[in-house]
Amino acid sequence: MSHPMPLFGSFSLLLALILCVYTLFSGTLSLWAISTGRALAVAPERLRETSRRAGIASFIAVCCAVFAIGWAFFTNDFSVDYVLHHSSRALIAPYKFSSLWAGQEGSLLLWAWLLAGYGFVLRIRHKADITLHAYASTILSAIQIFFLILVVFVASPFAIVPGGIGPADGFGLNPLLQYPEMAIHPPMLYLGYIGFSVPFAFALGALMMRYPGEKWIHITRRWTMVTWLFLTCGITLGMHWAYAVLGWGGYWGWDPVENASLMPWLLGTAFLHSVMMQEKRGMMKVWNVWLIFATFMLTILGTDLTRSGLVNSVHAFAESDIGYWFTGFLIIIFAVCLFTFLYNRDHLRAENQFESLGSRESSFLFNNLVLLAACFTVLWGTLFPVLSEFVQGSKVTMGAPFYNRVAVPIGLFLLFLTGVGPLLAWRSTSLRAIRRNFVLPCIAIIVTTIVLMIAGLRPWSSDVRADDAVGANIYALVCIALGVGVITAIVAEFLRGANVVRTQTGKNLLESTILLTRRNTRRYGGYLIHFGIVILFIGLAGSAFNQSKETEMGFGDSIQFNGYKIICQSYSEDSNANYDSQFALLDVFHNGKKIIRLTPERRVYFVNTDHAQPATMVAIHSTLESDLYVVFEGTNPDNDKPIIKFFVNPLVNWIWIGVVIIVFGTFIALVPPLKPSTRRVEVTSPHPATGLGAPGLASETWVGGAAKLPGVPHV
Amino acid sequence: MYKRSLQILLVIFVAFTMLGASSPSARFNRLGHNLMCTCGCSQILLECNHMGCPDSPGLIAALHSQIDAGASDDAIYKSFAAKYGPTVLASPNRGGFDDVAWIGPFAFLLLGIVLILLLLRLWQRRQASLAATLPEIPPTPETDPLRQRIRDETKYGE
Numbered sequence: 001m002s003h004p005m006p007l008f009g010s011f012s013l014l015l016a017l018i019l020c021v022y023t024l025f026s027g028t029l030s031l032w033a034i035s036t037g038r039a040l041a042v043a044p045e046r047l048r049e050t051s052r053r054a055g056i057a058s059f060i061a062v063c064c065a066v067f068a069i070g071w072a073f074f075t076n077d078f079s080v081d082y083v084l085h086h087s088s089r090a091l092i093a094p095y096k097f098s099s100l101w102a103g104q105e106g107s108l109l110l111w112a113w114l115l116a117g118y119g120f121v122l123r124i125r126h127k128a129d130i131t132l133h134a135y136a137s138t139i140l141s142a143i144q145i146f147f148l149i150l151v152v153f154v155a156s157p158f159a160i161v162p163g164g165i166g167p168a169d170g171f172g173l174n175p176l177l178q179y180p181e182m183a184i185h186p187p188m189l190y191l192g193y194i195g196f197s198v199p200f201a202f203a204l205g206a207l208m209m210r211y212p213g214e215k216w217i218h219i220t221r222r223w224t225m226v227t228w229l230f231l232t233c234g235i236t237l238g239m240h241w242a243y244a245v246l247g248w249g250g251y252w253g254w255d256p257v258e259n260a261s262l263m264p265w266l267l268g269t270a271f272l273h274s275v276m277m278q279e280k281r282g283m284m285k286v287w288n289v290w291l292i293f294a295t296f297m298l299t300i301l302g303t304d305l306t307r308s309g310l311v312n313s314v315h316a317f318a319e320s321d322i323g324y325w326f327t328g329f330l331i332i333i334f335a336v337c338l339f340t341f342l343y344n345r346d347h348l349r350a351e352n353q354f355e356s357l358g359s360r361e362s363s364f365l366f367n368n369l370v371l372l373a374a375c376f377t378v379l380w381g382t383l384f385p386v387l388s389e390f391v392q393g394s395k396v397t398m399g400a401p402f403y404n405r406v407a408v409p410i411g412l413f414l415l416f417l418t419g420v421g422p423l424l425a426w427r428s429t430s431l432r433a434i435r436r437n438f439v440l441p442c443i444a445i446i447v448t449t450i451v452l453m454i455a456g457l458r459p460w461s462s463d464v465r466a467d468d469a470v471g472a473n474i475y476a477l478v479c480i481a482l483g484v485g486v487i488t489a490i491v492a493e494f495l496r497g498a499n500v501v502r503t504q505t506g507k508n509l510l511e512s513t514i515l516l517t518r519r520n521t522r523r524y525g526g527y528l529i530h531f532g533i534v535i536l537f538i539g540l541a542g543s544a545f546n547q548s549k550e551t552e553m554g555f556g557d558s559i560q561f562n563g564y565k566i567i568c569q570s571y572s573e574d575s576n577a578n579y580d581s582q583f584a585l586l587d588v589f590h591n592g593k594k595i596i597r598l599t600p601e602r603r604v605y606f607v608n609t610d611h612a613q614p615a616t617m618v619a620i621h622s623t624l625e626s627d628l629y630v631v632f633e634g635t636n637p638d639n640d641k642p643i644i645k646f647f648v649n650p651l652v653n654w655i656w657i658g659v660v661i662i663v664f665g666t667f668i669a670l671v672p673p674l675k676p677s678t679r680r681v682e683v684t685s686p687h688p689a690t691g692l693g694a695p696g697l698a699s700e701t702w703v704g705g706a707a708k709l710p711g712v713p714h715v
Numbered sequence: 716m717y718k719r720s721l722q723i724l725l726v727i728f729v730a731f732t733m734l735g736a737s738s739p740s741a742r743f744n745r746l747g748h749n750l751m752c753t754c755g756c757s758q759i760l761l762e763c764n765h766m767g768c769p770d771s772p773g774l775i776a777a778l779h780s781q782i783d784a785g786a787s788d789d790a791i792y793k794s795f796a797a798k799y800g801p802t803v804l805a806s807p808n809r810g811g812f813d814d815v816a817w818i819g820p821f822a823f824l825l826l827g828i829v830l831i832l833l834l835l836r837l838w839q840r841r842q843a844s845l846a847a848t849l850p851e852i853p854p855t856p857e858t859d860p861l862r863q864r865i866r867d868e869t870k871y872g873e
Contacts, residue, residue, distance in 0.1 A: 248758060248762045248763075249762065250762070253757070253758075255757065353838045353839075353841055353842045353845070357835055357839075362831075362835060365831050365834075365835075366828075366831065369824070369827040369828065369831055370824070372827065373820060373823055373824040373827060376819075376820060376823050377820040377823075380816070380819050380820055380823075381816075384807070384816050384819075388807065388812065388813075388816075391812050392811075392812050394800065394801050394802075395801070395802055396801050396802060396804065396806075396807040396813065396816070397751050397801075397802045397803075397804060397805055397806065397807075398806065398807070398816065399751060399759060399805035399806055400748075400759060400805065401748065401749050401805045401806040402805070402806035402807070402816065402817075405806070405817075406817065406820045406821070407820075410820070410824065
């Protein structure tokens with residue numbers, strides 16, 4: 001027992017695997033017995049319960065394994081190969097914990113842990129629908145088995161270094177990961193990524209058991225929203241990290257790993273929209289089931305692509321044999337989904353038909369098409385280098401210029417639908433309603449376009465911004481104008497509803513708006529999400545006007561850049577146990593007034609080793625209008641002066657604000673709405689019209705204080 | 716009046732959009748943003764930000780010299796692709812199979828739109844024939860409030 005903790009961790013993972021295998025087999029057997037009415041030696045219901053408990057126990061076992069690896073990190077146990085390669089004595093405590101997901105083995109353990117966590121919550125909440133949850137739990141255990149097999153037999157995080165005795169210090173954590181957001185971004189992203197296993201399990205389970213009614217859709221939708229929220233946060237944190245750490249002035253590089261996270265987000269978004277069609281009108285059942293299947297499969301495909309080394313990625317843990325396992329798993333998932341679908345497809349017959357092109361249903365159809373097209377574009381762009389190598393014998397690069405030209409028009413179409421969709425009624429929209437709902441947004445779009453042009457945004461005039469393509473300016477103009485149109489439509493919807501509430505209740509406009517939102521959290525939460533998306537899009541459009549300048553700056557040197565005056569007050573060097581650094585102190589003036597002192601920094605980690613690694617600490621002065629983004633690129637070897645690169649990135653803050661609004665809107669949409677409640681009121685005099693209401697007690701429906709007369713139909 | 720307003724709008728639009736002239740540095744920046752650094756950093760050539768990059772200064776110099784020599788965009792791309800391999804181009808633009816990369820997503824979208832329109836038409840026809848076979852239920856005092864409620868609830872959104 002020379003390595004008790006790693007041994008404990010390995011044993012815990014093995015135990016978790018055994019428990020999951022038991023969950024799968026006992027769950028399958030019990031559900032089969034229940035559905036066919038066959039008798040077993042043990043009552044099927046009891047067997048099903050043992051399956052559920054084994055699933056819960058598997059989560060505890062995986063927690064023990066995570067504790068064991070955490071212990072190894074915090075006690076600097078470099079006899080554990082994974083700890084040796086991803087930690088060092090100088091690493092501060094929070095990063096020792098985040099080292100857990102810094103490499104292949106640890107990130108797979110994180111995956112297994114979070115999946116087990118989701119399974120735990122699902123199994124705890126089984127009383128919502130015991131049989132459906134049992135199906136979902138069993139399916140989830142099958143997925144868990146795959147990941148546990150990986151961490152037990154293929155990529156164990158508890159492998160001991162050859163000889164069993166580790167060196168005095170570890171190789172350290174990748175400096176790019178030594179950033180606060182990196183302690184949150186991967187778990188958040190994984191929560192989103194892995195979370196799609198749960199809606200998948202529910203959808204597959206509901207199809208297997210030929211679930212009557214649409215309750216499973218309600219359960220699945222909530223899980224999908226939570227998962228989608230995590231994925232949104234995870235993607236955004238990654239964007240912010242890239243922006244603040246990588247120092248190239250951007251936040252999205254269309255790297256395959258980034259693409260892999262975006263694809264399930266797009267399909268998940270499509271599902272969240274089309275699922276409403278099934279809830280409201282019993283339509284698109286086949287489509288919804290395949291959307292959620294495809295979303296889950298994309299999470300596995302994305303992992304496969306980036307971990308197999310099939311496509312080049314700047315992210316770590318690319319190129320390994322583990323891709324074959326994911327490919328095999330993907331094939332099995334697809335086969336199971338296809339078989340289940342073919343076997344039960346008659347259960348997915350639509351209950352209604354489309355009636356009009358100008359309806360909410362058709363807008364959802366187009367919305368789904370556009371989201372699917374966006375997802376296809378990302379997948380196409382990710383896989384095309386492989387296809388090109390196969391056909392032409394040479395790989396090609398699918399960089400930002402490709403996505404900017406292809407994905408941006410699709411995104412604008414989506415933005416257009418974001419505004420149009422909610423203004424259309426279910427089944428059919430009358431011409432009068434179209435005119436009433438669309439006049440204001442259209443006026444807003446036209447006015448915005450003219451104002452922007454007058455303000456200087458002239459797409460065909462390249463002196464707007466000399467160093468960018470004309471196309472970007474056109475897209476930016478269209479995006480901002482459309483965005484304003486969509487915001488107008490959303491505000492008009494809120495005001496229209498709030499005015500009705502105000503008339504009913506006599507509350508002021510703000511209170512009426514809050515009450516309106518509380519009454520229909522899904523609808524108005526959805527509008528808030530749309531609002532956030534628009535703000536985000538406007539922020540993205542700002543990138544069309546980015547400017548940059550690179551210069552050497554000695555003591556007292558100053559430059560003028562885009563309205564800022566920047567003076568280099570000093571530059572120096574520093575050193576600590578973890579890294580050496582060079583930095584400059586820059587005073588920034590705007591309109592003759594000093595607004596901030598920025599300290600761009602360049603660090604070199606593992607200085608005295610053969611794997612010294614530089615990292616950038618960008619200095620950013622953020623305003624609503626633009627970011628002044630300053631990078632310490634290095635020093636001129638001839639005169640030791642720092643070389644500083646300045647960027648002015650307009651509207652970047654709008655992206656982060658947009659995401660905050662999206663998160664807020666999603667929370668609102670997840671909150672149960674105010675339900676009409678009954679209260680007892682005393683009726684003091686007979687109502688003249690109905691003759692009812694002799695003194696006594698009557699039951700009254702109450703919605704936010706709006707009193708209704710008994711006998712009069714309540715709408 | 717309506718026509719007149721449209722004409723004025725059009726004139727304003729054309730006047731503002733056609734103003735301005737091209738800048739000489741725009742071409743260098745555009746081309747530089749369509750090329751990749753070849754050092755393995757996976758960055759756009761003009762965005763490669765690490766000091767001492769072995770490749771980007773040479774690539775930038777080559778780009779400058781080709782622009783100064785008056786080479787066309789296409790010729791510059793071809794020469795870079797021939798010298799550094801096709802991965803130096805930030806997007807596939809050599810023609811031939813490279814065009815498939817651009818056509819693919821739009822073909823997908825177009826096909827989807829056509830399919831949706833066909834489906835909608837088919838479903839509309841089905842709905843119309845179904846409606847024709849169903850007898851119309853005359854309104855009664857019992858169903859009137861219900862109809863009104865349905866109308867109200869389906870008026871907007873959900």
